[in-house]
Amino acid sequence: MLSVVLSRVPDGAPTPEDFDLVESACPALAEGEVRIAVRSLSLDPYVRSSLRPSEVPPGRAIGEVVESCCPEVEAGQLVLAETGWRSSAVVAGSSVTPVSVPPGVPSSAALGALGMPGLTAYAAHVRHLRPRFGATVVIGSATGGVGSVAGQLARISGARVVGIVGSSEKASLATGRLGYDVAVRRGGGLADELRAACPDGIDAYLHLGDQATLDVVMEQLAVGARVSLCGLMDQYNGAAPTRLRAGAVLAARAEVHGLVVYDHADLAPEHVQQVGALISSGELVALEDRYAGLDLAPLAFARMMSGRNVGKVVVDVS
Amino acid sequence: MLSVVLSRVPDGAPTPEDFDLVESACPALAEGEVRIAVRSLSLDPYVRSSLRPSEVPPGRAIGEVVESCCPEVEAGQLVLAETGWRSSAVVAGSSVTPVSVPPGVPSSAALGALGMPGLTAYAAHVRHLRPRFGATVVIGSATGGVGSVAGQLARISGARVVGIVGSSEKASLATGRLGYDVAVRRGGGLADELRAACPDGIDAYLHLGDQATLDVVMEQLAVGARVSLCGLMDQYNGAAPTRLRAGAVLAARAEVHGLVVYDHADLAPEHVQQVGALISSGELVALEDRYAGLDLAPLAFARMMSGRNVGKVVVDVS
Numbered sequence: 129m130l131s132v133v134l135s136r137v138p139d140g141a142p143t144p145e146d147f148d149l150v151e152s153a154c155p156a157l158a159e160g161e162v163r164i165a166v167r168s169l170s171l172d173p174y175v176r177s178s179l180r181p182s183e184v185p186p187g188r189a190i191g192e193v194v195e196s197c198c199p200e201v202e203a204g205q206l207v208l209a210e211t212g213w214r215s216s217a218v219v220a221g222s223s224v225t226p227v228s229v230p231p232g233v234p235s236s237a238a239l240g241a242l243g244m245p246g247l248t249a250y251a252a253h254v255r256h257l258r259p260r261f262g263a264t265v266v267i268g269s270a271t272g273g274v275g276s277v278a279g280q281l282a283r284i285s286g287a288r289v290v291g292i293v294g295s296s297e298k299a300s301l302a303t304g305r306l307g308y309d310v311a312v313r314r315g316g317g318l319a320d321e322l323r324a325a326c327p328d329g330i331d332a333y334l335h336l337g338d339q340a341t342l343d344v345v346m347e348q349l350a351v352g353a354r355v356s357l358c359g360l361m362d363q364y365n366g367a368a369p370t371r372l373r374a375g376a377v378l379a380a381r382a383e384v385h386g387l388v389v390y391d392h393a394d395l396a397p398e399h400v401q402q403v404g405a406l407i408s409s410g411e412l413v414a415l416e417d418r419y420a421g422l423d424l425a426p427l428a429f430a431r432m433m434s435g436r437n438v439g440k441v442v443v444d445v446s
Numbered sequence: 447m448l449s450v451v452l453s454r455v456p457d458g459a460p461t462p463e464d465f466d467l468v469e470s471a472c473p474a475l476a477e478g479e480v481r482i483a484v485r486s487l488s489l490d491p492y493v494r495s496s497l498r499p500s501e502v503p504p505g506r507a508i509g510e511v512v513e514s515c516c517p518e519v520e521a522g523q524l525v526l527a528e529t530g531w532r533s534s535a536v537v538a539g540s541s542v543t544p545v546s547v548p549p550g551v552p553s554s555a556a557l558g559a560l561g562m563p564g565l566t567a568y569a570a571h572v573r574h575l576r577p578r579f580g581a582t583v584v585i586g587s588a589t590g591g592v593g594s595v596a597g598q599l600a601r602i603s604g605a606r607v608v609g610i611v612g613s614s615e616k617a618s619l620a621t622g623r624l625g626y627d628v629a630v631r632r633g634g635g636l637a638d639e640l641r642a643a644c645p646d647g648i649d650a651y652l653h654l655g656d657q658a659t660l661d662v663v664m665e666q667l668a669v670g671a672r673v674s675l676c677g678l679m680d681q682y683n684g685a686a687p688t689r690l691r692a693g694a695v696l697a698a699r700a701e702v703h704g705l706v707v708y709d710h711a712d713l714a715p716e717h718v719q720q721v722g723a724l725i726s727s728g729e730l731v732a733l734e735d736r737y738a739g740l741d742l743a744p745l746a747f748a749r750m751m752s753g754r755n756v757g758k759v760v761v762d763v764s
Contacts, residue, residue, distance in 0.1 A: 342692070357695055360692055369691050370693065371692060373687050373689055374653075374660070375688065377702060378704035380704060381709055382703070383703050384700075384701070385695075385701050386698060391699055
């Protein structure tokens with residue numbers, strides 16, 4: 129079987145050269161274990177802080193059970209499992225869950241819009257941002273795995289949605305397929321672009337970005353604004369700790385939340401049901417950035433960690 | 447009549463020398479106006495950012511109506527009015543409100559525990575901190591006008607209350623008359639003292655203090671903690687903007703709120719009723735730091751802005 133291992137600890141944002149592809153023998157199954165042939169591997173930003181030298185990075189995948197020593201899991205089943213960046217993995221049968229997506233929705237959605245990134249967006253939307261009809265919602269990283277779902281949920285709830293993007297291609301994608309009202313560019317002109325896009329201030333902000341973006345947004349909050357801190361992308365890459373100006377929180381009487389998806393597991397059934405129906409009906413686009421082959425996982429990860437992905441990053445392994 | 451005016455703009459924390467006491471003629475009343483003889487003047491930190499050269503600082507006071515050209519206000523009434531730092535003031539009759547405190551409670555409580563500082567504490571308690579029985583609540587500036595009420599409300603609600611103080615005298619006051627479970631000292635040893643006082647982390651924090659205190663508290667939040675940013679004392683005095691580490695908010699999945707008392711005016715009747723009853727019954731101490739004479743207002747203000755007051759600062763004017 130093939131695995132990706134970390135060959136050297138990244139200095140700042142990871143590069144493909146920080147990883148090696150290695151071939152190794154398949155371990156035998158112990159009692160209660162199952163063997164998974166990985167089909168689609170999910171790449172996620174949180175992995176950046178879990179990288180250890182010579183180890184296989186963690187990762188959730190959809191795969192087929194090809195061998196089972198666990199009475200509860202049958203060979204042939206399609207399951208979600210924590211496999212790491214491998215073509216094949218042996219895991220405890222009790223740790224896998226059957227893939228469940230609505231009819232007509234690709235199974236890889238269980239890693240994206242119907243998986244952890246989608247649940248993150250759903251929890252931010254219903255528990256932190258709570259936009260009212262006509263409210264102005266700003267989404268950092270508007271076209272990413274989390275942001276693309278959060279932005280669409282805000283739009284479907286009747287909000288005016290402004291997406292922050294890093295390129296003109298992403299701006300077109302945001303206002304096109306994803307239905308954002310406006311897309312604004314990260315960088316030196318952000319304050320002016322955002323002020324023009326949000327003349328009455330920002331009612332809700334999902335932070336998935338860097339310090340400079342956060343600083344600009346915090347100064348343009350409307351009174352009573354809600355902020356959900358979800359991804360501290362530059363911090364994952366080793367930049368200085370992200371900080372919020374307390375005076376801006378006070379001036380806006382803002383409500384700031386820290387979001388960790390594991391706290392919102394109780395929302396998962398509702399999330400899959402609601403977002404699944406929206407994908408089925410075509411109202412919500414499950415945006416995916418797909419790469420063919422495990423050997424491309426390092427490249428895909430490096431692109432994601434420097435903000436060059438569009439949508440949920442998935443590696444097709446077999 | 448006597449007034450205090452700003453003689454020079456303070457450099458950092460104000461000093462008594464930044465003010466002058468001046469004598470001036472009493473203006474005549476116009477239609478709709480009333481003349482107030484000030485009895486008790488309230489000094490508040492927000493005034494620091496309103497100081498203008500040669501002007502009388504703003505301030506709420508309790509005073510007697512001594513002359514009225516307003517049919518709705520009778521001479522002899524005791525009212526709350528925005529008089530500024532004066533012995534006597536002419537104000538619109540429509541802007542004054544009758545003082546209302548429960549029987550047996552001194553009227554000056556309407557400037558403190560039953561006034562704006564008390565409402566600030568009450569709003570922080572019921573809307574932001576919301577401590578459950580047994581929760582650990584930390585109050586910055588535990589013995590100040592806002593903190594002393596907030597800490598007692600938390601205690602009365604069944605929380606374990608830890609007060610941050612600046613001196614050993616205040617520590618005794620906090621754990622004595624105010625009923626805090628523990629008092630800890632601001633400064634270099636705060637992190638260790640706080641860790642010992644809050645072994646299970648901090649569930650709720652009312653921030654009335656400086657950057658260094660905020661930094662220490664934010665690293666010791668329990669999961670699900672609630673933080674209310676209420677007073678940014680060092681910032682009022684011109685220090686660098688207070689900032690919050692976003693990673694600490696995220697790690698604790700904290701909920702951070704900015705508190706501006708004017709947003710919570712709807713709570714005022716409930717606040718006066720509840721806190722008034724607690725003062726009458728002796729369960730809550732309305733702590734006051736009283737100064738005799740308008741000439742002491744600059745000294746009292748300087749002491750308050752450097753954290754040397756205990757309780758609500760009131761100047762007895764007549």
